[in-house]
Amino acid sequence: xxxxxxxxxxxxxxxxxxxxxxxxxxxxxxxxxxxxxxxxxxxxxxxxxxxxxxxxxxxxxxxxxxxxxxxxxxxxxxxxxxxxxxxxxxxxxxxxxxxxxxxxxxxxxxxxxxxxxxxxxxxxxxxxxxxxxxxxxxxxxxxxxxxxxxxxxxxxxxxxxxxxxxxxxxxxxxxxxxxxxxxxxxxxxxxxxxxxxxxxxxxxxxxxxxxxxxxxxxxxxxxxxxxxxxxxxxxxxxxxxxxxxxxxxxxxxxxxxxxxxxxxxxxxxxxxxxxxxxxxxxxxxxxxxxxxxxxxxxxxxxxxxxxxxxxxxxxxxxxxxxxxxxxxxxxxxxxxxxxxxxxxxxxxxxxxxxxxxxxxxxxxxxxxxxxxxxxxxxxxxxxxxxxxxxxxxxxxxxxxxxxx
Ligand code: FEO
Numbered sequence: 001x002x003x004x005x006x007x008x009x010x011x012x013x014x015x016x017x018x019x020x021x022x023x024x025x026x027x028x029x030x031x032x033x034x035x036x037x038x039x040x041x042x043x044x045x046x047x048x049x050x051x052x053x054x055x056x057x058x059x060x061x062x063x064x065x066x067x068x069x070x071x072x073x074x075x076x077x078x079x080x081x082x083x084x085x086x087x088x089x090x091x092x093x094x095x096x097x098x099x100x101x102x103x104x105x106x107x108x109x110x111x112x113x114x115x116x117x118x119x120x121x122x123x124x125x126x127x128x129x130x131x132x133x134x135x136x137x138x139x140x141x142x143x144x145x146x147x148x149x150x151x152x153x154x155x156x157x158x159x160x161x162x163x164x165x166x167x168x169x170x171x172x173x174x175x176x177x178x179x180x181x182x183x184x185x186x187x188x189x190x191x192x193x194x195x196x197x198x199x200x201x202x203x204x205x206x207x208x209x210x211x212x213x214x215x216x217x218x219x220x221x222x223x224x225x226x227x228x229x230x231x232x233x234x235x236x237x238x239x240x241x242x243x244x245x246x247x248x249x250x251x252x253x254x255x256x257x258x259x260x261x262x263x264x265x266x267x268x269x270x271x272x273x274x275x276x277x278x279x280x281x282x283x284x285x286x287x288x289x290x291x292x293x294x295x296x297x298x299x300x301x302x303x304x305x306x307x308x309x310x311x312x313x314x315x316x317x318x319x320x321x322x323x324x325x326x327x328x329x330x331x332x333x334x335x336x337x338x339x340x341x342x343x344x345x346x347x348x349x350x351x352x353x354x355x356x357x358x359x360x361x362x363x364x365x366x367x368x369x370x371x372x373x374x375x376x377x378x379x380x381x382x383x384x385x386x387x388x389x390x391x392x393x394x395x396x397x398x399x400x401x402x403x404x
Contacts, residue, residue, distance in 0.1 A: 001060050003039070003067040004180045004234070006226055007161045009138060011039040012234050013064040015057035016175040023086075023173070027203045027301045031196060032175035035086060036230050037061060038165055039068050040158065042134025044076040048156055048165045049230050052089030061090075073098040077132065079140070080105040081167035082153045083112035087230055092117045104132065106144055108152035126154070143218065145169065147211035149204060155219070162225025168205065169215060170242045171231030172197030183237040193233055194245070195305075200231065201249045202308035203301050206338040209253040216247055252309055253339045259401055261290040261312035264303055266325045268318055271350040271381045276316040278387040279348060282394020288312070288401050296327035300334055307335060312401035313345045313370070314394075315361070322356035324364075325349075332364040344400040345370040346393055350378055373397060 004012040014034040023029045035057050038048040047065075051057035062072055072094065078101050080088060091113070095101065100122070103113055107125040114120055126132075132140045141157045149168040156165040173196040179185060185193065205212060227235040227242050235242045252258075261283055267273040283290050291306040307313060315332070317325035324332075334340075345365070349357055355377060365372070373393055378386050 001064060002178065003064040006038075006163055006228065006234065006236065009041040010158065010161060010163055011064075011068045012180050012228060013037045013039060013061055013068075014176055014180060015051055015055075015060035016177065017055045017057060018175060019055045021054070024204070028299050029173055031173060031192075033173050033231055034176045036180075036228070036232070036234070038228055039065060039070065040134065040138060040140065042136040042138030044134045045070060045074060046077040046079055046132065046134060046140060047075045048079045049081055049087045049167065050078065050090055050094060052086050053093065054086070054089065058090045058093070075101055077101065077134075078103050079132075079156055080109055080113070081156060081165060081230065082149060083109050083116065084150060084168075085116065087167075088113075088116065092119065095119055095122075106152050106154050109154070112152055128154075145211075145215040145218070147208040148215045149208060155215075157222055159223075162223050163228050164219065164222065164224045164226065165228050167230045169212065169229060170227050170235070170246055171229035172200045172233070174232060176233065180234045181237070182233050182235045182241070185233065197232065197242075197245065198249065198309060199301060199305035201246070202304040202338060206249070206253065206304075206308055209250040209339055212246060212250040216243060216250075249308075253341055255311070255342045256404070257311040257343070258309045259288065259404065260310040261288055261314060261397065261401055262303070262307040262310040263290055263292040263314040263316070264295060264307065264328070264331055265292070265314075265316035266295045266318070266328055267316070268320070268325070272316050272318045272348070275348050275350065275376070275378065275382045275386065275390050276314070278382070278390035279314060279316070279346070279394035279397075282391040282396075283398045286395050286398030286402065288398040295331055300331055303331055304334055304338055304340075307340050308338065311344060311404045312397055313340070313343045314397065315345065315347045316349055317357065318349045319351035319355050319357040322354060324357045324360045329360065329364060332361070336364065336367050341369050343368070343370050344397055344404060346373040346397045347375040348377070348390060348393070350380065350382070352380065371400070
């Protein structure tokens with residue numbers, strides 16, 4: 001990893017995190033994630049966003065700052081767009097290494113600096129429209145962007161170059177390696193990063209879709225030439241691509257979504273799966289693309305990514321101890337939390353001794369505003385009549401998705 005010049009005075013720095021740890025303690029990152037920071041040189045020097053002491057990130061940051069001709073203790077300002085510890089976990093140690101650095105964030109961010117890291121001096125709170133003059137014609141302007149990703153978040157803008165330091169907005173999972181700019185990656189690599197940006201959005205940002213839309217609207221007044229997020233690719237050739245992609249993601253919340261179906265299923269002994277196979281046959285007859293995820297075998301992170309973009313949802317699970325198959329209850333609670341709203345949906349499942357899944361399911365999906373077909377349940381294994389009814393439900397759901 002190395003420092004990449006965005007201009008002759010602005011550098012992109014990043015640490016690739018390669019770990020079995022879960023992001024936020026929840027989400028798997030099998031392809032890693034980058035923690036991006038930025039160095040801005042005027043007569044004074046600002047570092048925008050820090051790192052967590054995670055998989056060698058502080059060492060990578062220090063080495064890249066040296067490549068840009070500087071040292072950690074020669075930085076005058078540390079700008080914290082966002083206080084989540086993936087960007088600030090190393091703050092107490094950094095402050096010890098550079099005690100004269102002035103830390104700049106929103107008022108809420110400064111409060112978090114105090115509560116997380118017990119730092120009480122050398123703090124400056126800023127608000128929308130405030131500027132920091134680094135001298136030599138280099139000026140940074142701050143814009144609050146609350147809840148993209150937490151309430152204290154802001155973005156930083158450098159008007160001369162048009163670089164927007166966007167923090168979590170416009171970010172994605174995936175290690176970058178020795179390249180950081182959009183024009184350095186092939187179409188195939190972009191397809192990979194697009195998938196990982198959707199998964200990142202669905203996992204991390206989707207609860208805040210309304211705020212994403214508001215922030216994009218607010219930032220549209222700026223002449224953005226480079227989008228420099230705190231995770232993932234730096235967009236200098238086509239910054240509009242990632243901005244428009246995020247708007248599309250934010251709109252998935254209420255629709256329109258992709259004309260696809262996300263099938264989520266769990267089965268104890270195969271009877272629900274037999275019924276599901278008939279539903280899938282019906283979907284295939286109508287030619288609607290679908291993704292399929294078995295829970296709990298597959299992690300919720302991947303289920304969410306496909307569910308979040310799909311106009312149709314199939315939920316297949318048996319009754320378990322008078323209620324739903326428990327892993328599905330977790331998935332549905334995430335759908336509620338992550339705003340998987342306004343879908344065409346269908347539920348099916350078997351029961352052995354007694355039913356009970358329906359009541360819990362209906363309660364969990366009530367806030368989701370789903371347009372649902374009548375559920376199908378059966379005792380034990382599905383008979384031929386049930387299988388034909390299930391096939392027709394698959395066809396009907398697919399037709400509804402096509403016309404959505
Ligand atoms: Fe990348 Fe919300 O922190």
